[in-house]
Amino acid sequence: MTKGGHLRAVSLLGFPLVGGHVAQYAIGMTDSLMLGWYGAEALAAVTLAGSYFFVFFLMGAGFAFAVMPLVAAAAGAGEERQIRRATRMGLWLSLLYAVAAMPVLLFSECILLALGQNPEVAGPASAYLQLAGWGLFPALLVMVLKSYLAALERTQIVLWITILAAVVNGLVNYALIFGNWGAPELGIAGAAYASIATQSVSLLTVGAYALWVLPEHELLKNFHRPDWEMFFRVFKLGMPIGLTNLSEVSLFAASAMMMGWLGTIPLAAHGVAMTLSGLTFMVHLGLSNAATIRAGNAYGRRDRAHMALGARVVILLSLAMALLGSAAFLLVPDPLISLFLDPMDPNKPEILIVGASLLAMAALFQLADGMQVIALGLLRGVQDTNWPMVIAALSYWAIGVPASYLFGFTFGWGGVGVWSGLVLGLCFAGVFLMSRFWRHSILLTEEKPAA
Template sequence: MTHELPYSAHIRAVLVMGLPLIGGHLAQLTIGLTDTVMMGRYGVPELAALSLSMTVFSVLFLFGSGFAFAVMPMVAQYAARGDEPNVRRATRMALWLSTGFFLLALPLFWFAKPLLLTLGQTDLVASNAQAYLRIAGVGLLPALGVMVFKSYLAALEHTRAVLWITVAAAVVNGLANYALIFGKWGAPELGITGAAIASLFAHGAAFVGVVLYARLRLPEHQIWFHFWRPDMEMLREVFHLGWPIGLTTLAEVGLFAATAVMVGWLGTVPLAAHGIAMQLSGAIFMVHLGLSNVATVRAGQAMGRSDLSYLTRGTMAAQVLSLGIVVITVILFLGIPETLIGLFLSPDDPDRAQILRVGTLLLAMAAVFQLVDSIQVIVLGVLRGMQDTKVPMLIAAVSYWLVGMPVAYVLGFPLGYGAGGVWMGLSLGLGLASALLYWRFWHRQVPHLSGLALARGADGD
């Protein structure tokens, strides 16, 4: 008979594992913010090219990270069973698949200019973006490697290491950016090329950090011993679990990118307000994402132990903590929207009043979708921990692109609600995804697992 932990114990466990992961996600967010701020002070054309380049890199990085995210539930489940050989096998093959994805993506970085020109970018922006991506794109390989090791370490509850390695990478990136963009401390002034070199250096340093930590603290797994040997059975398992995760992430990232494009059709003021609201919402989302990662690990552990109570109670603990963050967010977004938006604006900006007006409306919309977004990201994390990824991928594709996006367009343009209408469509897509994912977990997966548990009990009798 399985001993049921009280909810308070689950909440403590989620916080102990989750706070370092949340800190790591926020540190990762500061890397992009630092790049944007420094390049903004260097030059507007370079900033435009950097923003475009980071979008291209991020889309490919998040898509390719599906194999890394697959490591988290697999390693958690194997570790719960004491199956160390499979911990090693899954991590290795995720590194193999990540390397393969990098090789496929590399030509897109190298020949970025003609692709961007085809998409309507100016020659100057496309040239600068290609210069950045030819260097920073090489960093996709260590970046994906870091994601694999982060998932491996998180699944083994070494979350503090994930935090401090990410913080160190953010510091390295900031210092290298300052030196190479502006030509400080004896370094040459390289502008956007300097930013690319700094990015490559930061990803490389982070990769060295995670590899050394794993080698020193977890030598029993011997990740690199006979690394070159193929393991086709495990490679197929990681691939089948990972590619739907990558497409699910791509569907959500693509939704937010598409809404930015649509708001851009409305003019620079709505786009600026949209960007600020997204920055604020994105920072809060990192908290929910950290809790979702914990939910993935703990669901994987529950599956490894065949412990239904651990699964359901752990899910509720993560969801309650996530909803607590939602309450705080709603109070802030509705209570002091102008103060929050003002952090991103110069006091003498001629468009300040208009941006504040539009931004206040968008933060009110963000307060609404925080609720549904928190539900969907936690349940999605749990389903990944149960290695249920294909149906959630279909749910995401339908909710975001067949419902959310068309509604966002209709409300924003034919019906004339502007940026607020676009965000209503965004909220609807996220809401539908959260409802369907919630239904799949509580009304399909949990009853199914309960039936299996009862059947095993009857066999045992």
């Protein structure tokens, strides 16, 4: 296949995934937007709660991400039974993980206080998590089913289902946060109820589609029966992915905790800047998923040349998107930040000043963030997850977190210093993960995948 052919294939596969991730992210961004209009304190609380929740959500999503390369490789090799087995055990593992994670969501206030958070922020954040935490069950199951459909290159339906979910979330948020349309005014609790409703609608919709359109896979037939060989295979692949996700997301959660030490205004500004940079990251994540699927198919066929050319194309697409995102953050920071703030909020001028400096730092890490997530997608496609886990842990926790504290507090750079540590950790991860793929993992493609 030529470069043009790869570009068309990645675009047709990747951009619906990008749209799906953006729509999924819009759910959390809607919470930030509407709670920002509700008040700076509510925005700070949901920023803290969101960072805390996503630490556990993205770790559990490792099993869903493991389903994607397994299903893609099975589809490439024409092994339909393996598709069903991998998806079922991904659902099993996601449910078991959600049960294990619930206590830390239900009893989050004491943990947040122990981490040095302001009680005025930790209390509302915990109240949000005690409700929204139940959405972890449908959210993880949705991730598995979306990975299953995406690996079969049914990305258009993934996009439309996620758009539906985002619309539902916006409407329920508008009703319950502010008390519109005769609903009670619940503030931050309203956002939590909206998140649960959204994830539940997503699960019902994506589950109905999978069972209706792909009945030959019989995903729920004898669902209660264990398949221990595939269970441990998904676990062996998914746990390192989950720990890799944990390393990265906990770096950002740690940064939120540090910004909380600086005060409510820096934390609110951090929430806005992180929401905007997270939106651009969804583009790279969608391309990364496309890289996983394309690399997984090539791995199933043992076609190294096809994989190498496809990898170069997706890297160039990610680079172009990173440059566009960086330009927006540097050229129009104030209008972007103002979207999240009540025009009459007396704290708005301070939040704009802090937020603009943080967006300038976000512009710096766009390239590194894109590089590391694309590399992870390619590595997952060839089912190489153990060394990437080690690289991520060292980059984020041995470099990123200490650097954030050093620059932010020891050197006294404040929020800009905390974000400088993020940039440094992401740069190390991007360089070493990309090196791992090109120098080692792509060479595995000519070997027959494990049965």
